[in-house]
Amino acid sequence: MVGIITYGAYLPRYRIKTEEIARVWGANGADISRGLGVFEKSVPDLDEDTITISVEAARAALARRDLDPAEIGAIYVGSESHPYAVKPTSVTVGEAIGATPVMTAADLEFACKAGTAGVQAGMGLVKSGMVKYALAIGSDTAQGAPGDALEYTASAGGGAILVGEEDPIAEINHTLSFSSDTPDFWRREGQEYPSHGGRFSGEPGYFKHVVGASKMMLEAMGTRPSDYDYAIFHQPNAKFPRNASKSLGFSAEQINPGLMVPYLGNTYSGAVPVGLSAVLDVAKPGERIFVTSYGSGAGSDSFDITVTDVIDSDIFDRSAAPTVADLLADKKYLDYALYAKHKGKIVMPE
Amino acid sequence: MGVPRYWRKQKNRYNLIGTMCKTCGSYYFPPRELCPKCRRDGEIVEYQFKGTGKIVTYTIIRTAAKEYDYLTPYVVAIIELDEGTRMTAQVICDIDKPYIGMPVKSVFRKITEEGKTGMLVYGTKFVPA
């Protein structure tokens, strides 16, 4: 059975508080924090970007398990902030983990679900016997327009999932997707910041696809929410995943271990991979994980995962890389001016 | 520096791949194709450094070259890797934190970029271990 061989995450150290962003725009920070359920978000360092974050997440994954990186036959990096519009992040990752040159690679884009799309592509290559291991990474240094609602949540981070068949730490019982042409959020080529449909992004966007895919998965597996120990949903803020999970019948206890957004913000393509990393940091053999990602544009990928004994065995060492909790705890606050400098929002001379 | 030049040593920068002389057991980073001790008699092989070491000396750069100015003030140090080799690198930490003997470990970061349209150059920096 195809499953997760190892996983890893990386979050930059810097943070900015919702209240600090609100202060600059003359808004009520306390109200916004409460409304979004997001209190602070991660900010990349001046020399970090989607490529560096992807490499660190991949290296964290490889630190946990002894395997030959040359046997990684495919690398997919999903992001909406690839540093090059043309020249893939995935080959730099490959070079930085020793997987080149015998491998296939490509960069993916599907808003916040490009990482999980990569997992599905990787699963296909593994299942068909075309590759032994496939590495799927979702990572972003998301950009929110100054003064826009998304500025409070667009953050930076990434998660790496290595897929294979030999002794997985978690088996992927099933995956399916719900996709449609829905203009809830987009960014035109050459534009600095994304545009979105405001409240349209809610019902016709996030909820339709997340709930749609999740219901399809429960039906396909013949399961009920109570059959799962954990449920991870895409988290553009804390409100959406709480509402979606509740309407499906999942509890707060099930979603909280994978709900990073209150103190991380939305790492876009990294959101579900990081959420899944956080759950795998604590999951025990036999526990079952329900995952539904969401990417604007729009689509959702669902996964039904069961953790195996291997996660606690001596061929896997969870402690060999920082947990998401460790990464969240290691933080340094910035004010808006430094935040703007870090995010390249200041117009510099040529 | 030029595209071919950055590319030629990217594997070394990304992964701390240097060389080692099997004849005398010396380690080299930056990589050397010729062992200074054994010269033509040295058998040189590739070697990947573990990435851990300690600060031997350091300074805080306040005025930098144009491409690095946005990073100032930043710490530059001579780091002695566990294998005994010394190299020069940026240490990412608050400027009042470094000290001689501080343990450090390698991380992957962007080194520089050739303007808005040119190549992005990546490599290894260090953080407190």
Next chain:
Amino acid sequence: MREVAVVGVGLTEFGEKWNTSFRNLFVEAGAHALEDAGMGGDEIDEIFVGNMSAGRFVLQEHVGALIADYAGLASNHIPVTRVEAACASGGLAFRQAYTAVASGLSDIVVAAGVEKMNDVDGSETTDALAGAADREWEGLAGATFPGLYSLIAVDYIHKYGLTREQLGMVSVKNHRNGAKNPIAQFQKEITLDTVLNSTLVADPLRLMDCSPVTDGAAAVILCPLDRAKEFTDTPVKILGVGQATDTISLHDRRDISTLDATTAAANVAFRQAKVERKDIGMVEVHDCFTIAELCAIEDLGFAKKGTAGKLTEEGWTALDGGLPINPSGGLKACGHPVGATGIKQVCEITTQLRGEAGARQVDADIGMTHNVGGTGATVVCNILGRA
């Protein structure tokens, strides 16, 4: 090997010479040297010129031919060679000229140095100077040139202790000397307070610990000792010349705050000159940064490692001290037109030995020069005395 004398010296003013081009800096210095030696120019058999980076500063290579041409010597078709070792380019030119005369290959040889640094903006200059270190493995890592000397300073302080004040006194002393030097870029004395409050460049080095960016040229004329009296009543004899190399990168050195190449070059010069450290009455050292002067004093063998700071504080290196260091004002006060410095140092010691140093005159029979390239990858030392 013949004995060699310095029979002519010439210098331009050092500073921001907006009105003087690269080639005219050389012509000016060359003309002064020829006048000093009472020569017309046709006597010259060969020229060596030290220049670090005309290619970056004035987009010009092939500078040997250029300056010989503009000095009016093209039709003489003499050999002209440009040599480079970063800030020791002048030192290299001197040793090459010395070798040409000593070997008998040429009789009258000019050793010159020239650098025009102000035709490009500051960041271009900084980048060009970074080529003195290892571009790929020091520069790319974000180490600036002052940064590298700061790494030396921090190591030195850690090993031997040194107060910030002692380090600053090097600069104060050099400015005091420079104020007496008509060609110096800075002819004003400064206080220790000024040094200690100047902007940090790379901790602990501040702006006033660093030599400036300067345009300038210097030239000396060498000839066999037995012909010196044809050109001057006060010939200066070259007693010993030493040049040495070390690793390009600071991180590969045996000891970060000891310039082994300084010790090696000095030993060669002393061996040839058959004199001892105690016989030296004055030294022009390479104070590209204040810490460099302290290391120089020690690595040349004049003081134990770690003691030069205290000696400076006690006035031992002042004009009226036990061993005057940088009577010219050094690189700090004169300025540091990179390729010219090594030759300027010889001009200073020659002028001193002739008794023509005016307000900064030192009473010494034997002087020494010390010129460093990069963070110590090349060093040239010369010992000179009265003929």
